[in-house]
Amino acid sequence: MKNTVQILIVLMLCMRSFAVNDNLIMAETFPKKLSDFAFFYDNSAQVPHEDVIPYELISTLFSDYSYKQRWVYVPNNKKAKYKESWVFDFPIGSALIKTFYYPVDERNPELGKNLLETRLLLRKESGWEAVSYAWNDEQTEAFKKVAGKTINVSWIDFMGEEKEVRYRVPNVNQCKECHAANDKTTPIGPKARNINKEFTYKDGEFNQLAYWMDRQIIDNYPLDLVSPVDWTDESQNMNDRVRSYLDVNCGHCHSPTGNANSTGLYLHLNETRDTHLGVYKKPVATGRGSGGLKYSIVPGKPDESILLHRMISMDPGVMMPESGRALTHEEAVEMVREWILLMEN
């Protein structure tokens, strides 16, 4: 017993001296190994340093049914600034960390998980840079993959069915396909409105924005914030659920500042013009992506709507989003189908 206590004390002392490697976040090149950043005490178990704060988004991007864990790191004595309708303006030296994984069996979390990759957005002096680290088969370390990687992975879903996917770790250019606004790399998720929800921390359940204030990593947030709804919450209004889903799954490119702005199809939360939302909007440079259909959305006719066609497709030349998906998001397709079906002409 005495020994155990001694070991614990030694361990705690170690932990105290253990710090996130600020220099590496700011460095010109990325280190080879994820563990070099020291975001985690325990790399494999993904136990974060106390300054690395876990968070969740209200609605998330579909990534082939993979699970994601997110953390934010803001250097000591610095704060991210609140921006209306946009992501917080994080100070230099900040990091956003996201690990993608599949549980071995969705019915039984105790069987463990398969870590695929950990993506980083690092706020350097020159701006944000994106990079991904792919986990080794032993799940002991994640290694930098500038050119991306293909991982064939399988898991058991809630229904007890075995699922397979050809999972793609993106290359650094693909990171920028989505993470771009006005041609600069940017985070997408941590807008104040997207994280305005409760989260269970080690020290209890709190609203994430309130917690971030309390931890002094943000300077401010409005109390009357209008947030998107959780698209999976069926008690919510259908239109709100769909717009929330489209915002987080499409709106980062399909907005006037995003990579797909040349299409004129804008699906971000702030768009209000019917034509730009796709209603009776003709395709522009869609090619065979149109599937022989004439409009992005034909109210009342989901099967004549290009938007739904491209959500369903698994053909790389047709499917949307262009990267990051190899499977169809059945639940979302059903919701969008119903939304279009009920849409008034």
Place this chain on the structure above:
Amino acid sequence: MNEGDTLVIESGYYEFEDGLSLDVSNVTIKGEGMEKTILDFKNQQSGAQGFLVTSDKVTLRDFAILDAKGDALKVIGSNGINMINLRTEWTGGPKSTNGAYGFYPVESEDVLIDGCVAIGASDAGIYVGQSKNIIVRNSIAQYNVAGIEIENSYYADVYNNLASHNTAGILVFDLPDLPQQGGHHIRVFDNKSIDNDTDNFAPEGNIVGEVPRGTGIIVMANSDVEIFDNLMSGNGTVNLSIVSYSDETDDPNYYPHPKRIQVHSNTYGPSGFDPDLETGDLAKALYEISNGNMPDIFWDGVVPISQMVFGQPEDEKLIMEEENKVSFLTISPIKYMLGFTNPTRTDKKEFKGVINPLEPIVIDGI
């Protein structure tokens, strides 16, 4: 790759399962010839295009991109992109399952496409969209729906190209509801747009899906376009067509009519001998209104209502200086609406005028 690098891809056959992308500026990627260095995407599993470029001052030359699942070569937001002696091809012939575009620069500036070959695209072989300062020259576009298309773009020279066996040879289009519209200052000269005889195989819904087989050049809703010294021949529907955007739109910033179009010194071979009455409205309308006597040049005559009544401003009128034997037809909308038995005009003399040549396009360093 780092800035300033040149990457040489040796001759050979390279297969890819995922799309390639380039986001480093000031680099050259060079093969050993469009018949020798082959990038093959027929087994592509991911990526919406074969090759994506998102950086500035990039030169790509001397290789081929085959059978991409989506577009072959897409360039987004590049400032300075040279595509030289490249080939994009779908090797199974014209099919609606082919990718949309061979060459697809969009939202780019200083765009050069020189000595390239584009075959089999289900939309346009060479497509330049929402860009500025463009040269497309010395290139060949065959067996595409549209050979070469300049869309919603400003300042383009399209010259010394061959567009043949497409559905339509060369298109200069402008469309509504887009960030950049009001296409203007486009010169199309010294091209051969001949024998465009491939049935339209574009997936429905796309604007080019409306284009009839056998059109040489179409200008739609652009201003300041100069078409000269081209050979248009063997186009079964019509050699040259100048039209308004005819679909409904409630975009207040969009001008759907062509204006200040100058057409001169072109050579016209046989056309109108096999009008494609099955595709879109253009061929059918022209066939009916001309009683099957298809002209070399067609203008739909559509202008804003005020101009129907009071006439077009002098400096917006269509100007034509062509040989006497070149046939022409336009529709007088007022006569058409009032039910005249012959609402057409066919006298080119009414459209004679002084040609004001547009300035050539200059790209620094080219």
